Amino acid sequence: xxxxxxxxxxxxxxxxxxxxxxxxxxxxxxxxxxxxxxxxxxxxxxxxxxxxxxxxxxxxxxxxxxxxxxxxxxxxxxxxxxxxxxxxxxxxxxxxxxxxxxxxxxxxxxxxxxxxxxxxxxxxxxxxxxxxxxxxxxxxxxxxxxxxxxxxxxxxxxxxxxxxxxxxxxxxxxxxxxx
Numbered sequence: 001x002x003x004x005x006x007x008x009x010x011x012x013x014x015x016x017x018x019x020x021x022x023x024x025x026x027x028x029x030x031x032x033x034x035x036x037x038x039x040x041x042x043x044x045x046x047x048x049x050x051x052x053x054x055x056x057x058x059x060x061x062x063x064x065x066x067x068x069x070x071x072x073x074x075x076x077x078x079x080x081x082x083x084x085x086x087x088x089x090x091x092x093x094x095x096x097x098x099x100x101x102x103x104x105x106x107x108x109x110x111x112x113x114x115x116x117x118x119x120x121x122x123x124x125x126x127x128x129x130x131x132x133x134x135x136x137x138x139x140x141x142x143x144x145x146x147x148x149x150x151x152x153x154x155x156x157x158x159x160x161x162x163x164x165x166x167x168x169x170x171x172x173x174x175x176x177x178x179x
Contacts, residue, residue: 046114047080049107050123051094053148057130059098061138071133075126108151120152124162132166 054075058068069091076087111123127148131141149159 044114045110046119047076048090048093048097049110050126051076051090052097052107053111053123053127054130055091055094055098057127057141057145057148058133060131060141060144061134061136063134065134068130068133071130075129079122079126105151108148112151112153115152117154117158120154121158121162123152124149124154124159125165128163128166129170132170 051072054072058064058072072091072094073084073087076082076090077084080087080090082090111120115123124145127145128137131137131145145163146156146159149162150156
């Protein structure tokens with residue numbers, strides 16, 4: 001099997017920048033609707049919220065794997081225009097924030113308030129992609145995602161179409177892996 005492109009992501013790296021004070025900055029930015037400064041320079045709260053929700057989906061089946069963290073980093077690099085280091089840092093932040101959060105309400109509310117329909121549909125697509133990163137879509141994952149989509153104010157047809165887009169992208173990947 002090909003070694004993960006993201007294998008160099010290491011939480012214990014001495015190069016990793018601390019995120020102390022980051023959440024206070026997120027709260028201030030949330031109030032002002034601004035970008036976050038400092039360690040997560042240029043990352044708006046919608047991206048932080050989306051990252052936390054991706055972590056939640058990945059952890060739901062209790063098998064939080066490298067496949068899932070790799071896919072989260074890949075999505076953040078591709079969709080958020082981040083470098084591997086920035087994506088890894090945001091993933092670390094999202095993991096920490098997820099552990100501190102009791103509910104995903106704050107994150108879905110953030111996305112609902114700040115993102116348009118198209119962007120919310122794209123977040124939903126990313127969440128389905130993470131849920132399916134291990135090649136299986138568990139009932140708990142599907143149920144959570146449908147509820148998250150509803151909480152983000154995404155119409156049911158948009159939630160389902162996001163899943164269909166993920167399957168359409170993943171089928172060629174899965175067929176190639178089996179060959």
